[in-house]
Amino acid sequence: MKNIHITEEGSSTMAPVKQDRFASGVGFKFLTKHYDYLINNFFNVDEIIDRFIGQIDVRPGMKLLDVGCGTGNLLISLHSRIPGVQLFGIDIDPEMISISRNKMDLAGLNGSVKLIQSSADVLPFEPESLDRVVSSLALHHLPAETRRKHLKRSFEILKPGGSLHVMDWGKPVSLLQHVGATFEILTDGYSCFSDSLRGKIPERIAEAGFVEIQEYNTRNETFGTLHFYSALKPV
Numbered sequence: 001m002k003n004i005h006i007t008e009e010g011s012s013t014m015a016p017v018k019q020d021r022f023a024s025g026v027g028f029k030f031l032t033k034h035y036d037y038l039i040n041n042f043f044n045v046d047e048i049i050d051r052f053i054g055q056i057d058v059r060p061g062m063k064l065l066d067v068g069c070g071t072g073n074l075l076i077s078l079h080s081r082i083p084g085v086q087l088f089g090i091d092i093d094p095e096m097i098s099i100s101r102n103k104m105d106l107a108g109l110n111g112s113v114k115l116i117q118s119s120a121d122v123l124p125f126e127p128e129s130l131d132r133v134v135s136s137l138a139l140h141h142l143p144a145e146t147r148r149k150h151l152k153r154s155f156e157i158l159k160p161g162g163s164l165h166v167m168d169w170g171k172p173v174s175l176l177q178h179v180g181a182t183f184e185i186l187t188d189g190y191s192c193f194s195d196s197l198r199g200k201i202p203e204r205i206a207e208a209g210f211v212e213i214q215e216y217n218t219r220n221e222t223f224g225t226l227h228f229y230s231a232l233k234p235v
C-alpha cells in the first residue's frame, strides 16, 4: 500500500494487545454481539452518523482512519456515501473487528475497508500519512494515559492540514444522563470517563498539538449528551 505502512498484527513493532484489559463496547463482554441491536434501540444511529459525517469534510482520494470503529457503522456509511476514500478501521476488540468484517462482506464491500486489531494508542501508520482521524464514542473507553497517547499518535500520523474529528459523551445534565454516566464509570472506569464528564476533551486535544478546536452543537440523548469536536494539525 503506497505511503502507508500498516503493521500486521503480531509483528515486532506492535505491542501485544492485552485483550482482557479494555473497556468493551457496551460495558460487558457478553453484550458485544448485541452491540448493534442495543444502540439501534437507544439511539437514532443513522441521524447521528449523518451529522458526524457532515462535520468530517472527507473527499474522494483522502485516507481516513476510524479509531475504536466497533461494528463498522460509520465506515460502512462513509463507504457508501463518499466513494473513493481509502478507509481504515482500528479496534482493540477482535470480536468487534469480526462483526464489522462480516457486515462489510454482507454489504459487498469486498475488503475495500482495511480493518486492523490494534490499540488506539498504537495506531500502526506512517507519520503524516492520513487526511482524517475520527472516533465516535471511543474516547471514553480509553484510560487517561491511553487517551493522551492516542491523541498524540493521531497528531503524528495526520498530514499537516489534516483533521481530527471526535464524537463523545460530555457532561451529564439530567437525572437519566447521570444514570448513564454512572453506568459508564462503573463499567469502563473513572479514568476512562473523567475527561468527558468534566468537559476536558478539547483541552486534551489541544495538549496533543492540535489547533482551531471547534465544538459543534451538542445533541441530547436520553442517557447522555453527545459532543462533537474537530481540530486541525497545523500546516
Ligand SMILES: C[S@@+](CC[C@H](N)C(=O)[O-])C[C@H]1O[C@@H](n2cnc3c(N)ncnc32)[C@H](O)[C@@H]1O
Binding pocket: 022, 023, 024, 025, 026, 067, 068, 069, 070, 071, 072, 073, 090, 091, 092, 093, 096, 118, 119, 120, 121, 135, 136, 137, 138, 141, 142, 146
Ligand atoms: C462504544 S464503542 C463505539 C464503537 C463505534 N465507534 C460506534 O460509534 O458505534 C467503543 C469501542 O472502542 C473500542 N475500544 C476500547 N478500548 C480501545 C482501545 N484501547 N483501542 C481501540 N479501541 C478500543 C471498543 O472495543 C469498542 O468497539
